[in-house]
Amino acid sequence: MTLAQAPPQAEEVPLRRNRNFQFLWAGSALSVLAERFSAMAFTLLVIWSGGSKSAAGLVAFAALLPMLLVQLPAGVLVDRWSRRRVMLICVAGRLVGIGSVAAAVAADRVWVPHLAAVAFAQGCMTVFYQLAERATVRAVVPTSQLPAAMAQNEARGRGANFVGHPTGGVLFGLTAYAPFLTSTVFYLVSLVAMLRLRTPPQPPAKRRSWGIGAGLRWVWGRRYFRTALLLIAGSNLLFQGVILTLQVVVKEQGRSSAVAGLIMAAGSIGGLVGAVVGGWWVRRMAMRHIMVVAYLAWALVMPGLIVVSHPVAFGGLFFTTSLIGAATTVAGMVYQLRITPDAMQGRVGSVVLLLTSGASSLGALGTGFLLEEVSTTRAFAVMSVAMGLLALITAATFLGRKAAADERDAAPA
Numbered sequence: 001m002t003l004a005q006a007p008p009q010a011e012e013v014p015l016r017r018n019r020n021f022q023f024l025w026a027g028s029a030l031s032v033l034a035e036r037f038s039a040m041a042f043t044l045l046v047i048w049s050g051g052s053k054s055a056a057g058l059v060a061f062a063a064l065l066p067m068l069l070v071q072l073p074a075g076v077l078v079d080r081w082s083r084r085r086v087m088l089i090c091v092a093g094r095l096v097g098i099g100s101v102a103a104a105v106a107a108d109r110v111w112v113p114h115l116a117a118v119a120f121a122q123g124c125m126t127v128f129y130q131l132a133e134r135a136t137v138r139a140v141v142p143t144s145q146l147p148a149a150m151a152q153n154e155a156r157g158r159g160a161n162f163v164g165h166p167t168g169g170v171l172f173g174l175t176a177y178a179p180f181l182t183s184t185v186f187y188l189v190s191l192v193a194m195l196r197l198r199t200p201p202q203p204p205a206k207r208r209s210w211g212i213g214a215g216l217r218w219v220w221g222r223r224y225f226r227t228a229l230l231l232i233a234g235s236n237l238l239f240q241g242v243i244l245t246l247q248v249v250v251k252e253q254g255r256s257s258a259v260a261g262l263i264m265a266a267g268s269i270g271g272l273v274g275a276v277v278g279g280w281w282v283r284r285m286a287m288r289h290i291m292v293v294a295y296l297a298w299a300l301v302m303p304g305l306i307v308v309s310h311p312v313a314f315g316g317l318f319f320t321t322s323l324i325g326a327a328t329t330v331a332g333m334v335y336q337l338r339i340t341p342d343a344m345q346g347r348v349g350s351v352v353l354l355l356t357s358g359a360s361s362l363g364a365l366g367t368g369f370l371l372e373e374v375s376t377t378r379a380f381a382v383m384s385v386a387m388g389l390l391a392l393i394t395a396a397t398f399l400g401r402k403a404a405a406d407e408r409d410a411a412p413a
Helices: 020-047 053-064 072-080 082-106 112-140 143-176 178-194 212-220 221-253 257-281 286-303 311-339 344-374 376-396 401-410
Strands: none
Touching: 020 053, 020 082, 020 143, 020 178, 020 212, 020 221, 020 257, 053 112, 053 221, 053 344, 072 082, 072 112, 072 212, 072 344, 072 401, 082 112, 082 178, 082 221, 112 143, 112 286, 112 311, 143 178, 143 257, 143 311, 212 221, 212 344, 221 257, 221 286, 221 311, 221 376, 257 311, 286 311, 311 344, 344 376
């Protein structure tokens, strides 16, 4: 399979001197940071205000549901519309939505349907933004610099987690509207940064291939690629359940919301390390070997959640799982960007995110109801067993001569 013709690109310069990449990176960093400040605050607001576990799961489900419903049509539209304009509209829309939550909480007018609606709207616009931003990276960065650029983007996201989760928890402990107000401000600054971005013209897509089915057919026709995506979907479902269960554990132990944020911050530090490792890893190991190592490591680490109870131990486990996850994500993103034609970046990216992240919404919803029936310890046990099964499937799928041949066939020339 040959690599599709890349879009016109500027003369190759170091990423630190690439003006458009720097504006794209900074604007996106602010946008991601704004989303992280408010993301955990939605469920914290429900849990700490006396709401039920299922209600917290419902709000988390609403935030993640766009990963299932919006991905495919968003991919088509991102390939048809100006990607820069899509990003601007999404930042402005999220600014207005989160601002409405800040105002409602400050006025003591909290209403779960309102929270769910704004969480859903923010999730929809985040989907559009992510697809447009990921496709734009290839337009402003030479192909040879994609591993470094995607590693920086992954580090950006993990760094936003590191700052956003604990700070959001601390701000929530001071006053419930503070994380939402802070997110509103960050979205505003992000909008200013994105207005400075300039991108080259997008290559026209063939009208006959503009349908939703084109991206699905492209991914489905590559067995090696789609198998990896389905396995990643399963692990992401489990990790979403782990995050929600952890918040419940912290609440049941009588600890503050800031503790939950600090545990997530430990995971973000691991993610930062993993982002750096990922750029190195993808240059030295085949994608199939990365998958096997990652899933076996997760299967060994996750049972630790059953036996530990101290926040420091939870933080160590989150550090390890996030390090592995970030390194694997960087490798996967570079691989997908390299093998996908530019005119189909949005649609293929939407299928990838549908499979890898869409399952997260089901994980949040299912875990909320699971926790109504069983203890948090048993919930962690169920997730550990499921991860062990995924590790066995991954090893059986990606070890052997056939897997090596499949990866060679799928790889770009």
